[in-house]
Amino acid sequence: MLPASLDEAVRAMAESPGAVPVAGGTDLMGAVNAGLLRPMALLGLGRVTELRGWQYQDGAALLGAGLTHSRMARPDFAALIPALAEAAATVGPPQVRNVGTLGGNIVSAHPSGDTLPVLAALEATVTLVGADGAREVAVSHLLTGLDPLRSGELLAFVRVPLLHAPQVFLKSGGRTGPARAVASVSLVLDPARRAVRCAVGAVAPVPLRPLEAEQWVAGCIDWDGERTVDPGVAQAFGEYVASACVPDTGSESPVPTTARLRRTVSVLARRALGRALK
Numbered sequence: 302m303l304p305a306s307l308d309e310a311v312r313a314m315a316e317s318p319g320a321v322p323v324a325g326g327t328d329l330m331g332a333v334n335a336g337l338l339r340p341m342a343l344l345g346l347g348r349v350t351e352l353r354g355w356q357y358q359d360g361a362a363l364l365g366a367g368l369t370h371s372r373m374a375r376p377d378f379a380a381l382i383p384a385l386a387e388a389a390a391t392v393g394p395p396q397v398r399n400v401g402t403l404g405g406n407i408v409s410a411h412p413s414g415d416t417l418p419v420l421a422a423l424e425a426t427v428t429l430v431g432a433d434g435a436r437e438v439a440v441s442h443l444l445t446g447l448d449p450l451r452s453g454e455l456l457a458f459v460r461v462p463l464l465h466a467p468q469v470f471l472k473s474g475g476r477t478g479p480a481r482a483v484a485s486v487s488l489v490l491d492p493a494r495r496a497v498r499c500a501v502g503a504v505a506p507v508p509l510r511p512l513e514a515e516q517w518v519a520g521c522i523d524w525d526g527e528r529t530v531d532p533g534v535a536q537a538f539g540e541y542v543a544s545a546c547v548p549d550t551g552s553e554s555p556v557p558t559t560a561r562l563r564r565t566v567s568v569l570a571r572r573a574l575g576r577a578l579k
C-alpha cells in the first residue's frame with residue numbers, strides 16, 4: 302500500500318488493521334530481515350508529501366514525521382532548531398540519514414535514538430492521527446508509555462516550540478566514526494522563562510530530565526547580563542546531572558562501566574552548558 306496523502310494513509314490503516322507503517326525502513330526492515338517481525342502488510346509513507354516538510358504555527362515549528370535526518374541536518378533547518386539538526390547529523394552513516402526519518406526515530410523509541418533527548422529538552426509534542434481523529438501527546442508521555450501510540454494511529458507531526466536561544470546536542474559513541482550513542486545530552490536555554498532544560502539520552506530506556514540540576518543552574522545564570530557562569534558552576538552542573546541520571550551502584554558494582562558512564566555524562570553536560578552560554 303502506497304497512500305499519496307495523510308487522509309489516504311489513515312484510511313488504509315483503518316481498513317487493514319494488521320498493516321505496519323514503514324517510512325525509511327532503516328529500523329523496520331532490519332527487524333523483518335532478522336525474522337523478528339512478519340507484518341501482514343506494509344503501508345509505505347514515502348509518498349505522503351504532507352509529512353516531509355515543516356511549517357510555522359503559533360511560535361512553534363510543526364515538523365512532518367517524514368523529515369529525513371539528512372534534511373534536518375541542512376543549514377536552513379539548523380537555523381530553526383539547532384539541537385535537532387545537530388542530533389540528526391550524527392545519526393548513522395549517510396545512507397541511513399538519507400532515508401531514516403524523525404517519526405521512525407520516535408516510534409522506534411530506541412534508548413539511543415538521537416532525536417529523543419532533544420525533543421525531551423524542547424518539551425515537544427506529537428500529533429497522532431487515526432480513524433477517530435487527531436490528538437496531541439507530549440513526546441515524553443509517548444516514550445514512557447503514559448500515552449502510547451494506539452493501534453491504527455500514525456505519527457503525523459512533531460510540534461517544537463521555537464525558543465530563539467542557544468541549544469545544544471552532544472553525543473558520545475564510545476569510539477570515533479558513526480556510532481549509536483553511549484550517552485547523549487541536549488541542553489536548551491529558555492530565556493523567556495529564565496530556564497535551562499536538559500535531557501540525557503541512551504543511559505536509560507527513555508531520556509531523563511535532571512530537573513533539580515536544571516533549576517539550580519538556571520539560578521546561577523545572570524539572565525539580564527552576559528549569561529555566563531564560572532567554570533566551577535559548569536563543573537558542578539555536570540556532576541549534578543550525572544549523579545541524577547546514572548545510578549551509583551557503588552564500588553562493588555557488577556556493572557564496571559557505571560563510573561565511566563557517569564564521567565561521560567558529566568563531561569557532556571558541562572560542555573553542553575559551556576557551549577550554550579558562550
Ligand SMILES: Cc1cc2nc3c(=O)[nH]c(=O)nc-3n(C[C@H](O)[C@H](O)[C@H](O)COP(=O)(O)OP(=O)(O)OC[C@H]3O[C@@H](n4cnc5c(N)ncnc54)[C@H](O)[C@@H]3O)c2cc1C
Nearest residue numbers: 324325326327328329393401402404405406408414415456
Ligand atoms: C546502520 C544503522 C545505524 C543507525 N544509527 C543510528 C544512530 O546513530 N542514531 C539513531 O538515533 N538511530 C540510528 N539508527 C536507527 C534509524 O536509522 C533511526 O531510528 C531512523 O530514524 C528510523 O526511521 P525510519 O524512517 O527508517 O523508520 P522505519 O524503519 O520505517 O520505522 C521504524 C518504526 O517506526 C514506525 N513508523 C515509522 N514512521 C511512522 C509514522 N509516521 N507513524 C507511525 N509509525 C511509524 C514503523 O512502523 C516502525 O515500527 C541506525 C540504523 C541503522 C540501520
